[in-house]
Amino acid sequence: MFPASRLTRTVRALFLPLVAGLALTAPAPAAHAAATLANPGFESGTAGWSTRSATGHHSASFVEAGGRSGASRLSHWASTAYRVETYQSLTGLADGPHTLTAWVRSGGGRHAAYLSLRDCGAPEQRTDLPATPDGRWMRIVTSVRVTSGRCTVAVTSDAHAGGWINVDDVTLTPGSTGLSVRGVDVSSLKKSEDLGGVYRDASGAPADALAVLRAAGADHARLKVWVDPADGYHDKARVLETARRIKARGMRLLVDFHYSDTWADPGAQTKPAAWASHSYEQLRADVYDHTRDVLAALKAQGTTADMVQIGNETNTGMLWPEGSTTDWSRLAGLLNAGASAAKSVSSSTRVALHLAHGGDNALYRWWFDAATAHGVRFDVIALSFYGYWHGPLSALQANLDDVSARYGKPVLVVETAYPFRLDDEDGHENIIDRTDELVDGYPATPAGQATWLRDVMNVVEAVPHGRGLGVVYWEPTWTAVRGNGWDPADPASGNGWENQALFDYADRPLPAMAWLRHR
Numbered sequence: 001m002f003p004a005s006r007l008t009r010t011v012r013a014l015f016l017p018l019v020a021g022l023a024l025t026a027p028a029p030a031a032h033a034a035a036t037l038a039n040p041g042f043e044s045g046t047a048g049w050s051t052r053s054a055t056g057h058h059s060a061s062f063v064e065a066g067g068r069s070g071a072s073r074l075s076h077w078a079s080t081a082y083r084v085e086t087y088q089s090l091t092g093l094a095d096g097p098h099t100l101t102a103w104v105r106s107g108g109g110r111h112a113a114y115l116s117l118r119d120c121g122a123p124e125q126r127t128d129l130p131a132t133p134d135g136r137w138m139r140i141v142t143s144v145r146v147t148s149g150r151c152t153v154a155v156t157s158d159a160h161a162g163g164w165i166n167v168d169d170v171t172l173t174p175g176s177t178g179l180s181v182r183g184v185d186v187s188s189l190k191k192s193e194d195l196g197g198v199y200r201d202a203s204g205a206p207a208d209a210l211a212v213l214r215a216a217g218a219d220h221a222r223l224k225v226w227v228d229p230a231d232g233y234h235d236k237a238r239v240l241e242t243a244r245r246i247k248a249r250g251m252r253l254l255v256d257f258h259y260s261d262t263w264a265d266p267g268a269q270t271k272p273a274a275w276a277s278h279s280y281e282q283l284r285a286d287v288y289d290h291t292r293d294v295l296a297a298l299k300a301q302g303t304t305a306d307m308v309q310i311g312n313e314t315n316t317g318m319l320w321p322e323g324s325t326t327d328w329s330r331l332a333g334l335l336n337a338g339a340s341a342a343k344s345v346s347s348s349t350r351v352a353l354h355l356a357h358g359g360d361n362a363l364y365r366w367w368f369d370a371a372t373a374h375g376v377r378f379d380v381i382a383l384s385f386y387g388y389w390h391g392p393l394s395a396l397q398a399n400l401d402d403v404s405a406r407y408g409k410p411v412l413v414v415e416t417a418y419p420f421r422l423d424d425e426d427g428h429e430n431i432i433d434r435t436d437e438l439v440d441g442y443p444a445t446p447a448g449q450a451t452w453l454r455d456v457m458n459v460v461e462a463v464p465h466g467r468g469l470g471v472v473y474w475e476p477t478w479t480a481v482r483g484n485g486w487d488p489a490d491p492a493s494g495n496g497w498e499n500q501a502l503f504d505y506a507d508r509p510l511p512a513m514a515w516l517r518h519r
Contacts, residue, residue, distance in 0.1 A: 035092035037153065040170045042072045049074075049088050057082035060157070068103045068137045068168040076113070076157040077164040087154035089119070090172070097176035099143045100153055101462075102167050105132045108441055109163030115140065116154045117172075121147030129165055130455040131441025136394035137168070141462045143176040177461050181412060181470025182516045183220030183254060184213050184502075188478040190242050191233045197481040200507045209477045212509055213502070214249045217517035221246040222254040222414065222472050224312065225294055227272035228261050230489035236294050243303040252306040254414070254472070255298070256354075257291060257338065259311060259318050262488060266315040266356050269323065280322045280330055284337045287319075291341035295349070304346050309414070310338035313356040313384060315363065325370070332374035339377045350379040354414055358385030359395030364403050372407065380469065381407065384415035387439040387452065388432055397459045404467040412469040413460055417476075417500040418452035419444040420512070425505050426480035428494020446504070450512035457515060476502030476513070 038048025485493030
């Protein structure tokens with residue numbers, strides 16, 4: 001970004017205002033004496049499925065032409081406000097984890113739309129349908145542990161007049177899904193605190209921001225590393241200090257090496273001033289020595305990095321011009337120098353390679369095809385995905401599915417965020433500050449921000465074969481604090497990010513934070 005447990009599906013989030021369950025009055029019919037879903041693609045109409053409605057809108061659930069893989073699909077729609085559920089109950093299931101998968105599309109005009117697994121002997125689990133303004137089908141999943149040999153699969157809508165959803169290709173299979181990373185990038189936190197930044201808990205009492213994030217469910221923290229920054233922050237000493245706090249909270253540590261004195265991203269990969277005149281071979285040594293120095297110091301103080309990024313948003317390479325993607329053999333040498341240094345300190349530390357534009361599959365294929373062809377060693381594919389820049393969620397899903405299978409690696413959305421309002425708090429223009437910059441279906445409100453994070457996490461969890469590691473929210477603590485701006489060389493520079501933090505303008509936690517919670 002420039003200047004181990006499953007994702008919670010219950011509706012008991014700490015801060016998030018959640019929709020009440022439907023007061024459906026019709027009694028459920030007896031469960032089918034079967035352990036597999038009948039008519040999962042709705043090719044036989046509603047055979048095997050039942051409908052009930054709290055508002056008398058049974059006709060709002062129907063089968064029509066236009067399936068994802070066959071001729072038909074399930075749809076929910078009515079010309080007036082409605083609440084309806086389409087469901088199927090199973091018996092004879094083997095006890096243990098089961099995963100519900102479905103392909104969905106949906107429009108606006110709804111209070112809630114979700115898939116659920118209930119009456120399984122465990123708490124009900126839900127996954128909400130994302131908005132799909134591009135009309136593309138998306139896969140979503142949710143899991144539950146069956147303990148009673150039975151379970152009910154349901155599709156539920158609570159919608160305004162004209163609100164609609166489509167569902168197709170529903171399956172219930174043994175196994176579980178989940179996210180092992182629910183992270184937060186807190187690189188700016190130390191500087192904010194030193195300059196007087198205050199964070200509060202939900203009651204409004206002053207609190208440690210890391211403690212609030214951890215209590216909300218964050219289990220990983222990310223810190224960027226610059227070589228010799230102008231303001232003295234994000235260097236080795238500051239990273240070591242914050243890493244101690246992160247590990248003391250029981251969180252895992254992700255270290256993001258920029259190999260620069262300032263921001264590194266697709267448009268700028270400027271060498272540190274101290275390395276500016278170095279030859280290519282010396283730059284390789286610089287990368288190795290710097291990476292090893294920071295990571296060895298972290299290990300020595302008992303805060304070994306759990307994951308390391310070798311470069312930040314390296315679409316165009318790093319350490320220009322020597323490390324540009326115009327010369328892949330040289331770029332590969334620099335990347336491998338960093339990877340080798342990381343593994344020399346801790347063989348269990350996972351090495352991630354990180355690109356921006358997470359919805360651009362052509363970019364990722366081109367880049368990682370070249371990386372693998374040149375023998376670059378890595379464990380994780382890391383992506384930045386900001387919907388207002390990088391395309392629809394369906395593009396993210398398509399890219400995650402493809403690259404995780406193509407390269408046999410887990411994937412991690414290591415940066416995402418969304419605004420909860422558009423106005424600024426510090427007199428500095430926000431990066432996203434107009435309604436025409438927003439993603440369709442996601443308003444710049446606390447609820448819109450929460451829905452965005454929820455849906456990105458849903459997409460990552462749905463990556464096949466458990467290769468979706470999780471999501472890191474970028475800079476949730478970068479609130480408006482005088483002096484803590486974009487430019488490390490200019491104390492007067494403003495912060496264009498406070499409207500995308502996870503603390504509001506009164507310094508309290510926002511509803512989106514609840515989606516970091518563990519089950």
